[in-house]
Amino acid sequence: MPSDQPLLSLRVVFLRQFLRHGRSIMTSPADVANPLLFFFMVITLFPLGLGPDPTTLAALSPGILWVVALLASLMVSAKLFASDFEDGSLEQLALAPYPLAVTALAEISAQWLATGFLLALLSPLFGVMLGLPDEGLLTLSVSLLLGTVCLTLIGALGSALTVSIRRGGLLLSLLIIPLNVPVLIFGTTAVREAVLGGNPESWLALLGGLALGSLVVAPLAIGAALRVSLDS
Amino acid sequence: MLLEVTQVAIERGDRRLLSDVDLSVSGGEIWQLVGANGVGKTSLLRGLAGVARLGVTGEIRHAGAFLYLGHASALKSSLSPVDNLRWHPASDVTASVGQICEALAAVNLAGYEYRPVGSLSAGQQRRVALARLLLSDAPLWLLDEPFTALDVAGCEWLEGCVRRHVNAGGATVFTSHQPSRFGPLQQDLDLGRYAV
Numbered sequence: 001m002p003s004d005q006p007l008l009s010l011r012v013v014f015l016r017q018f019l020r021h022g023r024s025i026m027t028s029p030a031d032v033a034n035p036l037l038f039f040f041m042v043i044t045l046f047p048l049g050l051g052p053d054p055t056t057l058a059a060l061s062p063g064i065l066w067v068v069a070l071l072a073s074l075m076v077s078a079k080l081f082a083s084d085f086e087d088g089s090l091e092q093l094a095l096a097p098y099p100l101a102v103t104a105l106a107e108i109s110a111q112w113l114a115t116g117f118l119l120a121l122l123s124p125l126f127g128v129m130l131g132l133p134d135e136g137l138l139t140l141s142v143s144l145l146l147g148t149v150c151l152t153l154i155g156a157l158g159s160a161l162t163v164s165i166r167r168g169g170l171l172l173s174l175l176i177i178p179l180n181v182p183v184l185i186f187g188t189t190a191v192r193e194a195v196l197g198g199n200p201e202s203w204l205a206l207l208g209g210l211a212l213g214s215l216v217v218a219p220l221a222i223g224a225a226l227r228v229s230l231d232s
Numbered sequence: 233m234l235l236e237v238t239q240v241a242i243e244r245g246d247r248r249l250l251s252d253v254d255l256s257v258s259g260g261e262i263w264q265l266v267g268a269n270g271v272g273k274t275s276l277l278r279g280l281a282g283v284a285r286l287g288v289t290g291e292i293r294h295a296g297a298f299l300y301l302g303h304a305s306a307l308k309s310s311l312s313p314v315d316n317l318r319w320h321p322a323s324d325v326t327a328s329v330g331q332i333c334e335a336l337a338a339v340n341l342a343g344y345e346y347r348p349v350g351s352l353s354a355g356q357q358r359r360v361a362l363a364r365l366l367l368s369d370a371p372l373w374l375l376d377e378p379f380t381a382l383d384v385a386g387c388e389w390l391e392g393c394v395r396r397h398v399n400a401g402g403a404t405v406f407t408s409h410q411p412s413r414f415g416p417l418q419q420d421l422d423l424g425r426y427a428v
Contacts, residue, residue, distance in 0.1 A: 023311060094283055095283060231284050
């Protein structure tokens with residue numbers, strides 16, 4: 001929108017949108033608790049299904065923890081932009097004289113802090129519940145910290161592409177699960193290496209690279225995808 | 233001239249709704265887009281605002297800032313009116329709490345400043361959205377069905393608000409099924425004539 005007034009700096013715009021979205025997340029704590037509760041429930045069910053043998057659980061736990069984290073992030077990302085699209089906020093954001101990439105990244109950051117970041121912080125607790133050996137706990141937390149950044153951004157891209165489609169849930173999963181596969185592989189391998197006394201750092205470095213790469217590329221793609229969604 | 237539209241055509245999907253729409257809006261003018269349901273009033277307004285770009289061909293030139301209020305209110309239902317109005321993403325205007333409370337009082341919502349918007353009625357939510365008109369200094373207003381859900385007093389308030397805006401040199405383009413609310417002050421653009 002053309003305007004005579006001086007534009008706010010992108011940093012201020014980012015911060016305002018971040019606070020606005022953060023405030024609206026805080027007012028519905030159920031949305032924050034849901035993925036964590038899902039994670040907790042699945043983790044408690046696995047020992048019941050697999051039997052309480054610590055060696056079996058320890059061997060399987062890196063994979064289980066990461067797959068559940070991936071599914072939890074899928075749950076969140078499916079509705080990331082849905083409310084913005086329905087209530088018309090997205091239209092107004094698209095009319096704003098700022099790149100959609102910046103405002104979308106602000107919302108994604110707030111969302112990540114409320115879900116991915118919390119999940120990574122609490123993950124050692126879940127790891128202990130699944131009998132993950134102590135050496136793997138820190139790596140699990142760090143790998144999820146980096147991994148959820150990728151998962152959230154990829155999920156946001158899927159959500160941006162499918163937000164205008166009614167019941168786009170299945171399409172969304174089809175779109176983003178293949179993109180999530182490398183993240184899953186690097187993450188589980190890092191935790192497994194840590195448990196076996198190997199070298200998790202190189203895998204964590206790969207995850208970090210993926211996270212930085214998606215932080216640069218994904219917002220631009222998300223901004224473009226949101227515009228496409230508004231056009232239809 | 234605040235808005236200059238030449239030879240604009242609107243397509244939705246593979247269907248052409250309107251073609252060769254010409255319109256020029258200057259300060260002091262009120263334009264109502266009229267036409268039957270489905271003729272393309274909302275599509276044209278979204279095209280004029282630049283929300284939808286796909287399927288809009290022709291030239292649309294804005295000479296200044298504008299405020300677009302769509303069907304959807306762009307309000308977060310979990311936030312209070314004050315939090316909702318504090319920053320409007322599509323304009324740089326950051327309103328102070330004092331200004332917001334003043335605007336809310338003007339739309340007869342004093343006392344509701346800090347309740348979640350989701351707990352208000354449809355008409356009250358509409359009033360919160362319309363309070364943006366008072367907080368914006370954009371000369372051109374593009375309003376999609378602004379009278380929907382408003383009671384008689386609300387409609388009268390909005391009418392006065394638009395009149396004041398236009399008297400101060402602004403302009404308004406709106407869609408509505410209510411015939412000629414503004415009498416001789418308004419001009420109608422009958423989209424039926426441009427329908428394909």
